[in-house]
Amino acid sequence: MGLSLGFAIILVIAVGAALAMQAPINAALAREVGDPTAAAAISFAIGFVVLAAITWYRGASISALTSLGGVPWWALMGGVLGAIWVWAAIWSVPRLGVVTMFGAMILGQLLAAIVLDARGAFGMEARPIDLTRITAIAMVAGGVLLSKA
Incomplete structure (x- = not known):
């Protein structure tokens, strides 16, 4: 395993x-402010400030914003999907617990990932669906069921 691969992992x-x-930190914030959507918005606002400061510190140009006109619409959906993820985590973690919530989230990620891999979606290299990958996903599904048993 190369250094960059090891570091990435x-x-x-x-x-x-x-x-x-x-x-659970965001769920506590939701309890304090009384609303999971407001807590998600606060979390994203703080994240925006942090990322804007890092971007400024690194010397990135505001001209990056002018190149948005040529970006496909779906390439801008990361923020929307991130907002939904944060809201869903805030809402579900008090109901499911951290382990079950993350197990279910990971299961959803793996189900989508195997389809995205098989299709080579968004410019990625296509990777076949095989028994090993299906078994891995089934094991995660079993873990979700066991975590709430």
Whole structure:
């Protein structure tokens, strides 16, 4: 495993751990402000400020915004999908617990991912659906069921 591959895996594991903390933290924020949608908006506003500061610090030009005219509409949907994810996590974590909520989210991600891989969606290299991948997804589904048993 090369250094960049190893670093990428460690980074994603660390971000996964951070997401596990983010869900109950945002749920606590929702309890305090009294509404999960408001909590999601507050979370995104803070995230926007942090990312804007990092962008400014790195010296990125405002001209990047002018290139948005040539971007396909679907390439701008990440923020919408992220907002839905944060809201769903805030709403569901008090009802399901962190493990079950993340297991269900990961199951949804894997189901979508296997279809996206098979189609080579969004310019990605196509990867076939095979028994190993289906078994892996079935195991995650079993984990979701067991986590709430």
